[in-house]
Amino acid sequence: MAVRRTALPGGLRVVTEHIPSVRSAAVGVWVNVGSRDEGRSVAGAAHFLEHLLFKATPTRTAVEIAQAVDAVGGELNAFTSREHTCYYAHVLDSDLELAVDLVADVVLRGRCLAEDVEIERDVVLEEIAMRDDDPEDTLGDVFLSAMFGEHPVGRPVIGTVESISEMTRAQLHSFHVRRYTPDRMVVAVAGNVDHDDVVALVREHFGPRLMRGRSPVPPRKGTGRVQGRPSLQLISRDAEQTHLSLGVRAPGRHWEQRWALSVLNSALGGGLSSRLFQQIRETRGLAYSVYSTVDTFADSGALSIYAGCLPERFDEVVRVTTDVLAEVARDGITADECRIAKGSLRGGLVLGLEDSGSRMNRIGRSELNYGEYRSISDTLARIDEVTLEDVNAVARTLLSRPFGAAVLGPVRTRRSLPRPLQTIAG
Structure with a gap:
């Protein structure tokens, strides 16, 4: 079977798909956390954190992270939605170990340094300004607000100028520590890869986080009926x-x-x-x-x-x-x-x-x-x-x-x- 699944201690799931016809590997760490999980005071935190974790880890600077992926001609990036966040790398199959190392390092050990928060705050504010200059992007956020009102999916993933301007390093660090737990994560890998090899790499790089006693968080069912009428x-x-x-x-x-x-x-x-x-x-x-x-x-x-x-x-x-x-x-x-x-x-x-x-x-x-x-x-x-x-x-x-x-x-x-x-x- 091309697709295989393994559940590790701590609730972390590893899913792979073997594609022998390619010479690449795509590695993604999916976190069951998105903008709908934020309180109003931290609107945009999931997206802000996604930016911030690439700035530094205990063993790599932002430049070193970028150099590591550029040196193998790969791609390292992330995206945030209303219900999940994904950090991913796309590399040659021979660089699979590096890809798992980089993505795990960023997701688990991104440092949320105070000076990086201030730098990335300006980047996110620029991104909001760019969104506001694009009519279709702006309309997409406004439309979901019209459809869902106060329901969490009606809020922009990117947050607001006010919420991003006021968000603190402590709030972002707390969001990371509380939400980014193995039971909320899926490691997905597709390409010319072997499932057992991938599981071994995940065990190595997720190591101390794989504590027994937790089961995977079940699929999100939502919070019930949306109240009110569309506007x-x-x-x-x-x-x-x-x-x-x-x-x-x-x-x-x-x-x-x-x-x-x-x-x-x-x-x-x-x-x-x-x-x-x-x-x-x-x-x-x-x-x-x-x-x-x-x-x-x-x-x-x-x-x-x-x-x-x-x-x-x-x-x-x-x-x-x-x-x-x-x-x-x-x-x-x-x-x-x-x-x-x-x-x-x-x-x-x-x-x-x-x-x-x-x-x-x-x-x-x-x-x-x-x-x-x-x-x-x-x-x-x-x-x-x-x-x-x-x-x-x-x-x-x-x-x-x-x-x-x-x-x-x-x-x-x-x-x-x-x-x-x-x-x-x-």
């Missing part, structure tokens, strides 16, 4: 385009109809033949960029549509978008649309897993989110099992729910918005 949030800004995100809440990733939702999303706005792309861009030429997407969390999610257009075309874009959604809610998608959407999902899944980095992401995320490996064959079978009736039942259920929306651009007041948006709660 409308308006960001008035001088810009060449007006940007829209419009959507409805959906159940989380454990929902039994999530595969039907994926097919619906693909048919609505997932590709060049999707209904929204054809109606808004190809037939009318109203926008260059229009697509739909699904955000999924443990206990909640959202199906959303994005479009960016010239301000004078905004009213028509909103009208066409809401007409398409109303039509699909009423009549569903066609058999041809369902067939094409399923084929697109199958092809995208397989083609997206052609390298060791993608495979590492898949096995690490699967273990963290579900506590098991879900094979590509199983996923393809789940997609194949989706029927047209399944998709249209999901469309009727979700697209009849209250909409939330975020608008960014030269729009001054709610009353100047197209009528379908004015009906959304403020």
